[in-house]
Amino acid sequence: MQKEEYHVSQEISFYRRHGQTERAIEVTENAIERFPDSSFFCKILGDLAMSKEDYRLAGSAYVDFLTKIGENLRHFKNFVNFWERYQEKADKADCTEVYNRIVELVDGDSFSVELKKSLASVLFEFDEKQNCIFIEVEKNQDSLANWINSQEKNGNLWNIYCFLYWEKKHAVHTRQTVPRDIKLVAIIEKYEFYEMALDITEMMLDYNQNDIVIRTLFRLCRKLDDYARADAYIESHPEVRQRAGFNIQYEFVYYYLNKGDETSLLDTLKKIRNSATSSIPISKTLQNFYVKLGMIDDAVEMRRHISQLEQSKKGYNRAGNKIKGTQEERETEEAFWDTIKDMVSEQEHNRQLIAIKELLKGFSHELGQPITNIRYGVQLYQMKMERNLDDRENLEELLDNILMQTIRVKRLLKRFAPIVSSKSVNSRFNCIEHIKAVFLDMQMRLDGIGIETQIDGIQEFTLYGDSLQFEQVIYNLVSNSADELREKDGPKRISVLCKEHDNVLNIHFRDNGRGVPKDIVNKIFNPFYSTKDKEKSDGGEGLGLYIVWNILKMYGGKIRVNTAYKEGAEFLIQIPKGEMENV
Amino acid sequence: MYRILIVEDEKDTAAPVQEALRLYGYEADIASDGVMGVEMFAKNTYDLVLLDLKMPKMTGEEVLKKIREMDPYVYVIIYTNYGEFEEVKELANMGIDGYVNKGPDAELQELIDKVKEKLDPLDEEGVKELMGNMDNLPTK
DSSP states (O other): OOHHHHHHHHHHHHHHHTTOHHHHHHHHHHHHHHSTTOSHHHHHHHHHHHHTTOHHHHHHHHHHHHHHHTTOGGGHHHHHHHHHHHHHHSOHHHHHHHHHHHHHHHHTTOSOHHHHHHHHHHHTTTOHHHHHHHHHHHHSTTHHHHHHHHHHHTTOHHHHHHHHHHHHHHOOOOSTTHHHHHHHHHHHHHTTOHHHHHHHHHHHHTTOOOHHHHHHHHHHHHHHTOOHHHHHHHHHOGGGGGOOOHHHHHHHHHHHHHHTOHHHHHHHHHHHHHHOSSOHHHHHHHHHHHHHTTOHHHHHHHHHHHHHHHHHHHTTOOSTTHHHHHHHHHHHHHHHHHHHHHHHHHHHHHHHHHHHHHHHHHHHHHHHHHHHHHHHHHHHHHHHHHTTOOOHHHHHHHHHHHHHHHHHHHHHHHHTHHHHOSOOOEEEEEHHHHHHHHHHHTHHHHHHHTEEEEEEEOSOOEEEEEHHHHHHHHHHHHHHHHHHHHTOOSOEEEEEEEEEETTEEEEEEEEOSSOOOGGGTTTTTSTTOOOSOTTTSSOOSSOHHHHHHHHHHHTTOEEEEOTTOOSSEEEEEEEESGGGGGO | OOEEEEEOSOHHHHHHHHHHHHHTTOEEEEESSHHHHHHHHHHSOOSEEEEOSOOSSSOHHHHHHHHHHHOSSSEEEEEEOGGGHHHHHHHGGGTOOEEEEOSTTOOHHHHHHHHHHHHOSSOHHHHHHHHHHHHTSOOO
C-alpha cells in the first residue's frame, strides 16, 4: 500500500476504535474518491456499514469492491466472508439487490473469467428460479447437452458456471449415470474446472474402467500439472499400462515424461509407432513427440513416412485442391527441417562441451597417475633414507621408475599428435588406396590373430587433406576390431565397403565381434571412455574413437554406430568430397 | 602383525605403498583389480583395506559392497583423486572409515598416518608422549 493510503487507513481505524463510525465512513468515502483504483477502502466501507447495520450501503460497497479486485483473486475471500454474514443479517430484498447487481456486472462482462467462476461458486444456489431450471436439466438426462448449447448460444456463461457448481453439490453419481457423467466431465473440462472434473472422473472410475474415462483422468492430471491422482490409480490398477488405444498411449507419453521414466516412455512410443503405420494424424503426433524429445533420427524417419503417406493419399483424390495442399505440405515440411537443423547443431554443441569436459577429466586422471607414482616412489626412498636403509640398488630402481613414468606421459601426449600436429601436409589423395595401405601395414598383426579382411566397393574417391591423418582413422578402427576379435572363437572377419552417393563417401566398416552394446553407443566417442583392459592391449585409455571422431570432423565428415546391424559391429562413416577444398 | 589389503590396479602406485607399509611394520598384499580384491578378502583375514575407486572389471564401490557383506566391521579406507570426491561422499553411507587423497599432491606419509590412526591409535611414541605429559602435570 502507498504511504498516503496507509495514513488514511490509520485515520479510519482511529475513528473506528473510538466509536466514531459516522466519521470513519465519511473519511473512507473520501478515500474511495481519492484512490479510485484501490479495492481496500471499498472493503472497509462495507465492513463499517455492516457494523452500523446499513445493509444497503454495505452491499453496494462490496459490489464496488468486486469491480476493483480485477485479476487479483487473493482478496476474493473477503467477499466470501462478507456474503455469508450478509445473508444472515440483511433481509432478502437487500440480498437479492446485491445478487442482481452482480449478475448485471457479470452479463456486462465487467469481470474476468476467473472472478466469474469464483462468484459462481459462492452464488450458484441463490437464485430460486435458476434452481428450478437446474433441477429440470438434472432430471431430464437428454436435455443436458441441449441446455448447455442454448446457454452458450446466448453467451450466458454465468448460468453454465452456476449450473456446474450446482451439479457438483447436488448430483448423484452412480453406475447408471456414467454415460451422462462422461458428457458432463467434457463440459466441465471445457470450462477449465479441472479439479471438479477430476472429482467426478474418479467417481466414474469406481464403476467404469474404459479407455475414455482413464484417458480423461490422465489428461486432467496433465492439465493441472499434478499426476498424484493418476499415480494412485496406476498403483491400484497396474494392468492399465498395457492398454493399446492410441489416445490412452498418447496420455501415457506425457505421464512417463513427467515421471522421468525413460524406459516406459520409449516403450510407449514404440507401441504407438507399431499402430501408426497408416494414419497420418497419428504419425504426425508421433513425429512431434520425437522432435520434442530430441530423438532426431526417429523424427526424420517419421517425417519420411508421413511424406510417403501423403503421396499415396494424393493418388486417390487428385482433385482440385491439389495445389493448395502441396504448398501447405511444403511449408510444414520446411518448418520441420528447420527445427531439425537447429536441434542437430545444438546437440552437436552440447556434445562438444561434454567431450571437452570428459577430455580434461580424463587428462587430469591420466597425467595425475604418473605424478602420484613418482611422488610415492620418491617419498618411499626418503622414508628409507631416514632409516638408513637406502642403497645404490634402490636409488637406481627409483630413477628408472621415474623415467618410466615420464615415458608414460609422453606416450599419452603422442596419442593426440594426429589431431594437434601442425606438420600435416595437405594434398589430394585417393582415400580408397590409403584404406588398403593401412590393412597391408597391419597384415602381420591381423594374420597373427587369424582375422580375414575384405575391402569392397568403389575403387576411387578423392579427398583433400593430410593422408596420414586419414590413415589414422582406419588404423584406429582396425585396431579396435582386432582387439575385440582376439578373444573370439571361430571365423574372424573385418570388412570395409565403400559407396559413393551425391559426392559423399559412405564407408561401412564391419567386424564380426560382439558388436557395440546399445547402452554405450552414445559414449564410445567420448575421450577416455574405454571398455578394454589396460594391461592386455596397447593404448586402452579410450582415445582411439575420440581421435577418429575428431579427424573426421576436420574432414567435414561424421561417424556413427549402426545399431541395426546384428552380426557384429558396424561403423558408418560419411565424408563429403566438396568440403575438402576448404580445409 | 596387522595385515592390510591394497586394492589398486596401478602396479606402480601399489608397489611403493606396499613397501612403505612394510617399513612401518604392517603386512600388506596387493590385489590388482576389484575381482581379485574380493577373492583375496574372502580367503585371508585382513585388518584394513585400502581401496581405489576407479578400476577395471569391478569398481571400488562394488568391491566395498561385497566386502561389507562379508565383514561389516573391517576398516576400509578409500584412496583416490580429489576429483572423485563426490563419489566418495556417496560411499560414506555404505560404511567407509576414511579417505586419503591420491591425486598429484599425494603424500605417502599421509596415507601411512591414516592407516596408523585406525590400527594403532596409540603407537609407542604416542604412549611415551602421553606418559611424558603426565609426568609434567602440575603437582600441588
